[in-house]
Amino acid sequence: MRFEDDPHPMMIRILFFAKAREAAATDEILLPLESAPDSSRLWDYLVVQFPQLAAMRDSIRLSRNSQFVQDTEGFAAGDEIALIPPVSGG
């Protein structure tokens, strides 16, 4: 789901949920696309900015515009990326 009225067209939005939100102490950040053009580079950024996330990295899945990210997939300006810790609905 793209955020259509984004005033920063070369940015991506990163959402944090549940234990990832608690670890990062924020629920949302904006990043320049060039800082995080794919999952690997995003994680490089996240573990530096939010060291508490490092231990959770293997259990957290990423989504891009509400679909789980495939390993080799790149991001695009306007994307909404989310950190999805193990789910526990129902």
Added chain:
Amino acid sequence: MAIDVQILSEALHWPERLDSQSGAVVRFTGVVRDKEDGRSISGLDYEAYRTMAELQIRQILEEIRREHFFHEAVVLHRIGFVPAGEAAVLVEVRSSHRGEAFDAVRIFMERLKQDVPIWKIGAK
């Protein structure tokens, strides 16, 4: 509509409707228990990534429907504080015969607990 998905912050109620094509209606209720890790609780807090959760639930149901054909499915999931004894999730599947409806509900609940971004975030 064949598939109805809603994430709600209020008590859940079964939809009422007449449908003469389905010989089987299977309903599952997921209820918050009054114990968590051995201690008594008054309820659980749930959080959802709402847009993704609704999309994923819909996709999972469409996928299941290709193998276990059903006419209609309704999934209602509650978020926020859910008191013990109340429903966190309602799933209703209507199909011609019981086999497909039972299978679809069981498979859906397994997938919900793996791939739908909804979390229990704490007990009170």
